[in-house]
Amino acid sequence: MKKILFVDDEINLLDGLKRMLRGMRNEWQMAFAPGAREALEILGNDSFDVIVTDMRMPGMDGCRLLNEVKERFPNIVRIILSGHSDKEEVLKSIGPVHQYLSKPCDAQVLKSTIARACTMQDLLENDSLIKIVSRIESLPSLPALYAEVIEAVNSPDGSLARVGEIISQDLGMAAKILQLVNSSFFGLPTHVSSPARAVAMLGIETVKALVLGVKIFSQFSMPDLQGYSIASLWNHSVATSCLAKNIAEKLKLKQTEINNSFLAGLLHDTGKLILLDRLPTACEEIVEVVISSGCPLFEAEQKVLGATHAQVGAYLLGIWGFPRSIVNGIAFHHCPGKCSDEGVSILTVVHLANGFEHKNSPDTANKALNFDLDYLSKLGIGDRLDTLRIP
Ligand SMILES: [Fe+2]
Numbered sequence: 196m197k198k199i200l201f202v203d204d205e206i207n208l209l210d211g212l213k214r215m216l217r218g219m220r221n222e223w224q225m226a227f228a229p230g231a232r233e234a235l236e237i238l239g240n241d242s243f244d245v246i247v248t249d250m251r252m253p254g255m256d257g258c259r260l261l262n263e264v265k266e267r268f269p270n271i272v273r274i275i276l277s278g279h280s281d282k283e284e285v286l287k288s289i290g291p292v293h294q295y296l297s298k299p300c301d302a303q304v305l306k307s308t309i310a311r312a313c314t315m316q317d318l319l320e321n322d323s324l325i326k327i328v329s330r331i332e333s334l335p336s337l338p339a340l341y342a343e344v345i346e347a348v349n350s351p352d353g354s355l356a357r358v359g360e361i362i363s364q365d366l367g368m369a370a371k372i373l374q375l376v377n378s379s380f381f382g383l384p385t386h387v388s389s390p391a392r393a394v395a396m397l398g399i400e401t402v403k404a405l406v407l408g409v410k411i412f413s414q415f416s417m418p419d420l421q422g423y424s425i426a427s428l429w430n431h432s433v434a435t436s437c438l439a440k441n442i443a444e445k446l447k448l449k450q451t452e453i454n455n456s457f458l459a460g461l462l463h464d465t466g467k468l469i470l471l472d473r474l475p476t477a478c479e480e481i482v483e484v485v486i487s488s489g490c491p492l493f494e495a496e497q498k499v500l501g502a503t504h505a506q507v508g509a510y511l512l513g514i515w516g517f518p519r520s521i522v523n524g525i526a527f528h529h530c531p532g533k534c535s536d537e538g539v540s541i542l543t544v545v546h547l548a549n550g551f552e553h554k555n556s557p558d559t560a561n562k563a564l565n566f567d568l569d570y571l572s573k574l575g576i577g578d579r580l581d582t583l584r585i586p
């Protein structure tokens with residue numbers, strides 16, 4: 196059973212949470228602490244999967260508490276539940292926070308956020324992945340600018356123009372987004388000269404995904420290694436995302452799934468960035484295995500680390516609260532037949548787009564990749580590969 200710890204100095208609020216979550220008693224074991232000190236004591240005596248804490252508390256506040264949790268119990272998913280006025284503070288101290296929720300929080304949102312966080316702990320049932328994730332120590336946080344864009348999209352007075360403004364304030368981001376949307380990947384008929392125009396032409400979901408992709412990639416600047424080269428990985432990721440969106444349209448997925456296919460395509464290899472940044476020596480060993488055996492990169496990762504970049508990336512997206520369909524699309528992009536999800540899905544699309552894209556790659560590690568033809572023919576699309584390949 197999953198164990199969740201809730202922390203709030205307002206006893207009424209804690210009681211409210213207890214009432215709100217009564218229905219979850221059979222699925223979650225819940226503990227409630229009236230402050231950070233008590234929370235740390237509880238965590239010291241028992242292992243927990245998720246912590247949900249208030250921001251403003253006397254003594255140690257929510258951010259300091261989560262910093263401490265990050266140091267001492269790195270495998271716990273950390274969620275902050277904060278009042279609107281704390282937003283600035285939370286955004287500044289984003290480091291220790293995996294996800295935020297605003298107070299007052301709708302019961303359903305709270306339940307589904309925690310439930311998603313718990314599915315990540317399931318991915319962690321792979322022992323080797325647990326070891327890797329704990330060696331990685333701290334995973335990158337969800338970029339603050341992305342959180343701001345989401346907030347603007349969701350707020351009642353939010354508008355596409357507002358999203359354009361937010362992006363424009365980050366000059367580096369604005370330049371990168373414009374460079375991208377004007378590149379041949381998107382094939383737009385006219386030149387786009389402002390982020391607001393990019394939002395109008397490509398849609399908010401695509402631009403949102405690009406903001407996230409650009410921010411994640413910009414956090415990493417490591418030496419290139421065959422199979423892990425950052426510059427070619429970025430090109431591969433953008434190409435995969437555009438192709439994924441296209442394939443999702445051809446396979447007639449729902450609009451949200453088409454949007455999410457773009458995002459999953461863009462971020463499907465994020466795990467490579469994390470591995471290269473945090474475990475560079477292991478990556479060198481992995482590349483040696485690829486060179487000597489000619490196997491695909493993910494198989495070499497499996498041999499050396501016992502888990503793959505796909506699982507590491509999926510884990511990250513999971514703790515950031517992305518839907519399960521995206522997380523699975525990333526986790527199983529090399530071996531979709533191993534996923535229990537049925538039917539044509541984001542996973543199908545990412546598997547195809549990634550496969551087509553890697554076939555064009557000059558890298559041996561990527562060329563060796565194969566489609567899971569069994570999986571594709573069960574879905575009735577094994578013989579449609581040629582039509583799906585053409586953008
Ligand atoms: Fe991959």
Ligand SMILES: [Fe+2]
Pocket residue numbers: 431463464549553
């Ligand atoms: Fe890939």
